Amino acid sequence: MTAQVGTRLRSDARDNRERILAVARLAFATEGLDVPIREIARRSGVGAATVYRHFETKEALLAEAFxxxxxxxxxxxxxxxxxxxxxxxxxxxxxxxxxxxxxxxxxxxxxxxxxxxxxxxxxxxxxxxxxxxxxxxxxxxxxxxxxxxxxxxxxxxxxxxxxxxxxxxxxxxxxxxxxxxxxxxxMADPVPAPLPPAVRLPLTRG
Amino acid sequence: MTAQVGTRLRSDARDNRERILAVARLAFATEGLDVPIREIARRSGVGAATVYRHFETKEALLAEAFxxxxxxxxxxxxxxxxxxxxxxxxxxxxxxxxxxxxxxxxxxxxxxxxxxxxxxxxxxxxxxxxxxxxxxxxxxxxxxxxxxxxxxxxxxxxxxxxxxxxxxxxxxxxxxxxxxxxxxxxMADPVPAPLPPAVRLPLTRG
DNA sequence: AGTCAAACGGACGGGGTGTTCCGTTACGTT
DNA sequence: AACGTAACGGAACACCCCGTCCGTTTGACT
Missing domain, CATH: 1.10.357 (Tetracycline Repressor; domain 2)
Incomplete structure (x- = not known):
């Protein structure tokens, strides 16, 4: 079960929890949702089981991270x-x-x-x-x-x-x-406005 | 190696090849790229190895299918x-x-x-x-x-x-x-034109 | 310092995927 | 009809994933 927010956590547990969340936020933001839990655990310096102790399931982690x-x-x-x-x-x-x-x-x-x-x-x-x-x-x-x-x-x-x-x-x-x-x-009555600069996508170099 | 197009294939092989392609096209179109090769093989009534005999790799199958x-x-x-x-x-x-x-x-x-x-x-x-x-x-x-x-x-x-x-x-x-x-x-000088009908996406019912 | 429960992590089970191996089947030719 | 080989398919390999179990560690409190 996910640890209750109100419950006093042991100091190491609380640290781990926040570290996992920080790592997860960064990972999901830059790499998308399919970053494995194991990988998040590894980068957080904990075992996979610790992640699951703090967040019942991957979706729960996503919910809290976002x-x-x-x-x-x-x-x-x-x-x-x-x-x-x-x-x-x-x-x-x-x-x-x-x-x-x-x-x-x-x-x-x-x-x-x-x-x-x-x-x-x-x-x-x-x-x-x-x-x-x-x-x-x-x-x-x-x-x-x-x-x-x-x-x-x-x-x-x-x-x-x-x-x-x-x-x-x-x-x-x-x-x-x-x-x-x-x-x-x-716009209902569009007045052409200048656009932000175009982006060079990895396509035709022409 | 992928069978050469010019090479004469045995009749069953040729049939399988085209059936696999047809199944793959439908599957990739309606379900996306991550349909397993196994599943395409199953729907084609062949084994996975047969798919690989006709298409070196999954990407090769994609290329030909599209x-x-x-x-x-x-x-x-x-x-x-x-x-x-x-x-x-x-x-x-x-x-x-x-x-x-x-x-x-x-x-x-x-x-x-x-x-x-x-x-x-x-x-x-x-x-x-x-x-x-x-x-x-x-x-x-x-x-x-x-x-x-x-x-x-x-x-x-x-x-x-x-x-x-x-x-x-x-x-x-x-x-x-x-x-x-x-x-x-x-449009350089937009003249507001009527739009195709709006779509009801599974969101706020309001 | 001693104790004990909270917290930990490595290993495990179950499931999925791309790709290959190899013994078996069946087409096409004689 | 017989035969050689092209073609087949189930099983296996190697890898990755989620989620859990259980023996071990460690923080907190006396």
Whole structure:
């Protein structure tokens, strides 16, 4: 059973727990969700059993590892809601969410995972529902196209997750340009705006 | 070693080879690249060794299975090049490529795979290079934004691959809407156009 | 220092995958 | 019909994964 948060842990246990979480966050962010538990244990300097003593299953570890990312998403949405101009707030949310997802492969994946039973679905849906108000206001204010639906943002986020690159830096750059393009497409009366720099993907050198 | 194409195969061998290819194409298209070779062998009614006798490695099987999809891509681009209006041609290419990728998870994945050594990279790059002319003409004609680069299409295709859904139908519908959005964002002087219907993704029911 | 339960980690079982070995089958030719 | 070989397929190999068991270590408290 997962150790209770309220329960006093032995000092070594508490240290191990936090070290495992830190290692897991980094590993999942940079390498994706399929990093083996054993590998996380190895990098944490513990045995595999110790990881399982602290986290019932791999999904439990994922849930805890991404908890702060999840709340960071909520924070971004709240920031967007607080903006004076709803369209600016909406843009900010799109840009920030996509950047977060670009910098954390693992989180991006679980955020858009389709499994409704997932531990993340509830939090994600709450975050997205908060956005509904911002969307409504951005439509009323004019700049957001009327036929935009929340699912379009989900679509854009899933699409953003599809962007792969050799390094987090390149992926972030590609994601920035992608976000700018998507925002263009969400505008009711688009005024062409300059885009972030294009990225050089490992394709035709021509 | 993979059986030579020119070499006369025994009738049963030839039958098996084509059955394996057909099964592999369907499996990779509907279930993705990680369908086990064993499973493909089982569905083909042969042993695993028989698959390996016809295809040196799994990647070789992938290459051959997606060969016709690869040429279909070239055909789409040529169709686009042949269009009288380069912008219409460009739109057609984007829409058709994205639809193809939405209907074939496996092909989508290998087409945008970053491994330059990949057997697909050469064909893909040749196809993309053909597009350069269409892009240039679409820019000169006016509708395509001047700061568009070919990498943006690759970006869009990778993004399209990120769209996941429960069924191929839903994925295709989502992809259609996504393609329309991307095309909007590629326009130099966007005139808001109606979008294909929104998709109901398994998220907030609100 | 002594004690004891909490915490640990190496080894294990069960399952999966790509690929190969080798004894068996069956096609095609005489 | 007989025969040689191309082709076959089940079993095996090597590797990796998740999750658990159990004998050993170690922190905390007296």
């Amino acid at each position: 908890a702060e990312q999840m709340t960071a998403c909520s924070a971004v949405v709240e920031e967007g809601l607080a903006a004076a101009d709803p369209w600016l707030g909406f843009r900010l949310v799109v840009e920030r969410l996509m950047e977060m997802h670009a910098l954390d492969r693992g989180f991006a994946r679980v955020f858009t995972s389709q499994v409704s039973q997932s531990v993340f679905a509830a939090d994600r849906d709450r975050t997205l529902r908060m956005l509904l108000d911002l969307v409504r206001r951005a439509k009323e204010a004019g700049p957001l196209r009327r036929d935009f639906v929340l699912e379009d943002l989900v679509l854009a986020l899933m699409a953003n997750d599809g962007i792969r690159a050799e390094s987090p830096e390149i992926r972030a750059a590609a994601s920035r340009r992608f976000a700018a393009l998507m925002i263009q497409s969400f | 060969a016709e999809q690869m040429t279909a891509c070239s055909a789409v681009v040529e169709e686009g090049l042949a269009a009288a209006d380069p912008w219409l041609g460009f739109r057609l290419v984007v829409e058709r490529l994205m639809e193809m990728h939405a209907l074939d998870r496996g092909f989508a994945r290998v087409f945008t795979s970053q491994v330059s050594q990949s057997v697909f990279a050469a064909d893909r790059d040749r196809t993309l290079r053909m597009l350069l002319d269409l892009v240039r003409r679409a820019k000169e004609a006016g509708p395509l934004r001047r700061d568009f680069v070919l990498e943006d299409l690759v970006l869009a295709l990778m993004a399209n691959d990120g769209i996941r859904a429960e069924s191929p139908e839903i994925r295709a519908a989502a992809s259609r809407r996504f393609a329309a959005l991307m095309i909007q964002s590629f």
